[in-house]
Amino acid sequence: MRHMRYFPLFADLDGAHVLVVGGGEQATQKVRLLAKTGAHITVVAESVTDELAGLEEDNAIWIVLRTFLARDLEGQRLAFAATGDAALDLAVSRAARARGIPVNVVDRPELSTFIMPAIVDRAPVTVAIGTEGAAPTLAREVKTRLEALLPANLGALARRAADLRAAVARAVPDALARRHLWQRLLAGPFRHAVLGGAEAEARSILEAELEGAARPAVGRVHLIGCGPGDPDLLTLKALQRLQEADVLVVDRLVDRRVLEYARRDAERILVGKTPRGPSTPQAEINRILVREARAGKVVARLKGGDPFIFGRAGEEMAALQAAGIAVEVVPGITAAHACAARVGLPVTLRERVRHFSVVTGAGADGVPDLDWQALARPGAAFAVYMGLANAPLLRCHLLAAGADPATPVVVVENGTRADERAVATTLADLTDCVSGLAIAGPAVIFVGLDWVQAGLARPEHVAVHRRLRQPAARDRDCQDIVLPSEAAP
Ligand SMILES: C[S@@+](CC[C@H](N)C(=O)[O-])C[C@H]1O[C@@H](n2cnc3c(N)ncnc32)[C@H](O)[C@@H]1O
Incomplete structure (x- = not known):
């Protein structure tokens, strides 16, 4: 696994004090972003842009018109340096680090203890994209794609989910059944109704779903073709099914990068078949699939290439059908x-x-x-x-x-x-x-x-x-x- 230098985290800035040193365009960009949070923002600079001055008039920030002093850092949760003056940026970085305050210096990762990702903002859904400074343009390109992909009012759906959380937990005490319910709510007709502003429809879908979720869960199995290796060759359906799965039953030939697309909490069962080496007998694999589905789980049976080409999917389908378990085949790109x-x-x-x-x-x-x-x-x-x-x-x-x-x-x-x-x-x-x-x-x-x-x-x-x-x-x-x-x- 490749070394990840920067670990992504979300910092809680609600009510926190944050210092921005600098009053030019770059500092304004930082403040614009920070102003979306509940932070108390102090800007220290000898002069500031009109936009910053306007923000102060609106009481959104506090401006100190003078050069930076180390004591400005007292009580600050985070510090940003965007002065355009290399010596001053260095002084801010040193003073912040000496006090153990995380600091970001614009365009100077070597002076920073954290870097800023590109952000897709659908608060409370926030996507942060980073390239560890390797290719900021690439981060922006990914951001543009995600902006197009995520509905503008996705945040409304997340807020609705937060409001429902306690009621759903009371109505559906079983954790697995609850997870399946959330998956249906957040991906199916309920989602569309909420995003489309159809409140009455959303309510009636929710009632029906809550009633259904209280019944014992019935599992199902997806036989998923994962292609020859490159995860970019996964189909969209394979991706969706991977993310729904509670348990992954994984073949040896499935590239480990594919597993990155599954939920992190999904259980993993490796059933490798090594040519002339140790392998899990097919009958045992069939038993595992039936056992997991009978426990009410959504099972993703991951196979290299396409399940129907030298993949023994036929045998697994027959075993599942004989056990009365629903099975779906998701084709994959075969090796040839x-x-x-x-x-x-x-x-x-x-x-x-x-x-x-x-x-x-x-x-x-x-x-x-x-x-x-x-x-x-x-x-x-x-x-x-x-x-x-x-x-x-x-x-x-x-x-x-x-x-x-x-x-x-x-x-x-x-x-x-x-x-x-x-x-x-x-x-x-x-x-x-x-x-x-x-x-x-x-x-x-x-x-x-x-x-x-x-x-x-x-x-x-x-x-x-x-x-x-x-x-x-x-x-x-x-x-x-x-x-x-x-x-x-
Ligand atoms: C048990 S078969 C599975 C085939 C798979 N269901 C498919 O559709 O590609 C395993 C064989 O698939 C081929 N294969 C699988 N992945 C491959 C890859 N990345 N490159 C070349 N051949 C591959 C090899 O011939 C390997 O011995």
Whole structure:
């Protein structure tokens, strides 16, 4: 986990004394923001802007027209320096720090003990955005997006929730049922009624919801496709379901960054399946899902890629349906699509590649029984999942079935993650490529997609692997599989 230098906190300034040193435009900006709080603001400066003078006339701030003195800091909760004078800013910073008073010096993080985030103000809902000073423009860009996303009167909804809190706690004593009720109230028709100012409608929705919430809760399960790694590839629905979940049942291949989008208090159950390593048996996973949903919880079953592509979602759905538990499938971006996009390799091409399939390279006990003749046909194009360990056997079966040794192959390992690697090679060189480059997966092996013809969109991102040594007279990989060139004449 990356080091977080600045820890975000919200300071209670109601009734607190706050000092602003400086009277120019930057100081005015600070005061404008501080004036939204209930703080007693003192401005110390030799001259001030008209806006500050106006604020004093309105009794919103108190101005002391002289240069800063260290004793101005007495009794202050926070201090801001925005004087435009480097020596004076430094003096304010030193004096504040000597007294243990948090200080912010405009544009001088090295003199500050706290920095100011960009703020989206829907009080009491406040969003603070910081980049630790790395990219203030980026913070402003995020702020602009959030401003557009959050309704202007979101604060009204939060205030309404605060008013209802005690009554809801009395009506729905069970904590889990109460949380579900709040989720429904704050995301569903009640929210829309409050935000739309439809008071009578809001009241009647609330009454019906309170009545419903008092009944025993029934859990449900969402089988969520979390994509190949990059959390930006999550769908909006996946995000919503993640945030609703009381418990997360998480697969090994789900990128840990995805979990950042879940509620912090959601319980996490890891049910990793490691190839050839320790794993939770599928029957046990099914039992966990049924058990958690029966306890009235909203369960997010997080799976890598798409749940319906080599994801065993069918088995989990069947177990849940047999137990009478509601289940929803949220599709995700499957590894092949994400990896193809990363390297710019179209999986169909007009007039050239009309058929694309996905196959598994792992059988229950060894290489799966695939239709090798069909896969070896000229023009066949497919992606192999879970194929690394069996790459030598896949290669041999395809060659034995008559595939051209020069068939193009692209291997994408850890697609969309920080350690992503992509290599282009040929079917003949596949084994050498996987072992020589120590590709350890997870990886998708694309076979039959002519990356040279397709003009890979990101050629600089894809290494080209060619076998240096000549193949042995008898292809050792192929063991009992007889290649056409070795068959008796
Ligand atoms: C059990 S399957 C799960 C597939 C998943 N349901 C999907 O739709 O992507 C696991 C295989 O998916 C592929 N895979 C998953 N994540 C990947 C990634 N980030 N990069 C490349 N391949 C990946 C690998 O072939 C891996 O062996």
